[in-house]
Amino acid sequence: xxxxxxxxxxxxxxxxxxxxxxxxxxxxxxxxxxxxxxxxxxxxxxxxxxxxxxxxxxxxxxxxxxxxxxxxxxxxxxxxxxxxxxxxxxxxxxxxxxxxxxxxxxxxxxxxxxxxxxxxxxxxxxxxxxxxxxxxxxxxxxxxxxxxxxxxxxxxxxxxxxxxxxxxxxxxxxxxxxxx
Numbered sequence: 001x002x003x004x005x006x007x008x009x010x011x012x013x014x015x016x017x018x019x020x021x022x023x024x025x026x027x028x029x030x031x032x033x034x035x036x037x038x039x040x041x042x043x044x045x046x047x048x049x050x051x052x053x054x055x056x057x058x059x060x061x062x063x064x065x066x067x068x069x070x071x072x073x074x075x076x077x078x079x080x081x082x083x084x085x086x087x088x089x090x091x092x093x094x095x096x097x098x099x100x101x102x103x104x105x106x107x108x109x110x111x112x113x114x115x116x117x118x119x120x121x122x123x124x125x126x127x128x129x130x131x132x133x134x135x136x137x138x139x140x141x142x143x144x145x146x147x148x149x150x151x152x153x154x155x156x157x158x159x160x161x162x163x164x165x166x167x168x169x170x171x172x173x174x175x176x177x178x179x180x
Contacts, residue, residue: 017077022051023170024121026097030086030137031057031128032158039070040159041126046074048170051121053078056086090125090140097123099141101133102165104154108146111165116172124165126158 012020027050032038038060045053055061061082062068062075083089090099098120116122125141127133132155138144147156147164156164 012077014073014077017046017049018079020049023049023173024118025050025166025169026052026054026093026121026123027162027166028054028056028086028089028093028123028125029059029158030125030133031131032059032126033129034158035060035064035066036070037129037157037159039067039072039074041162042067042071042074042078042080044159044163044166045078048166050078050166053080054086054089055080055082056089057084086125086134086137087140090123090137093123094140094142097121098143099123099125101125101127101138101141101144102147102161103127103133103138103144104146105138105144108144110148111145111168112148114145114168114172116169116176118173118176122169124162124169126162129158 027041027045029038029041038055042053060067062071062080067075093099100122102124124145125133125137127137145165147161149156
């Protein structure tokens with residue numbers, strides 16, 4: 001095996017990314033403190049053609065050097081918008097999106113059992129590094145997804161959680177499209 005050179009990766013440029021068909025998914029980042037986590041989520045969103053990121057509450061917005069450092073240009077390709085009030089945004093998104101909080105909660109659906117539909121776009125809500133998704137936002141979502149974990153820790157970093165859930169979602173939708 002030979003490691004590929006960057007020029008061999010056949011990546012989209014920003015213009016082609018903006019014109020490409022997107023995964024029917026928006027990400028909502030609610031009160032994320034770490035600029036590096038924000039930048040990392042932008043890179044994940046770019047990798048899987050996520051339609052948009054909403055940055056809510058205290059979540060910082062581009063341009064910022066620490067977001068840029070981790071995002072590596074993804075803030076230029078992925079559409080984003082700032083909203084002060086996450087709860088108001090979820091109430092708005094509910095009309096056209098199936099809203100899922102990514103959180104540990106009673107009755108949460110384990111990610112491995114989640115089967116996305118191709119009929120409606122989704123909104124995934126990721127919460128603060130310490131407090132998670134607020135209870136009022138969880139209540140406003142249609143459902144809750146939980147990443148099953150078996151170790152001694154009870155949570156994953158928000159950027160890791162976003163990577164796991166977005167990749168899982170993208171794989172499952174791609175599999176459904178290929179079967180159709």
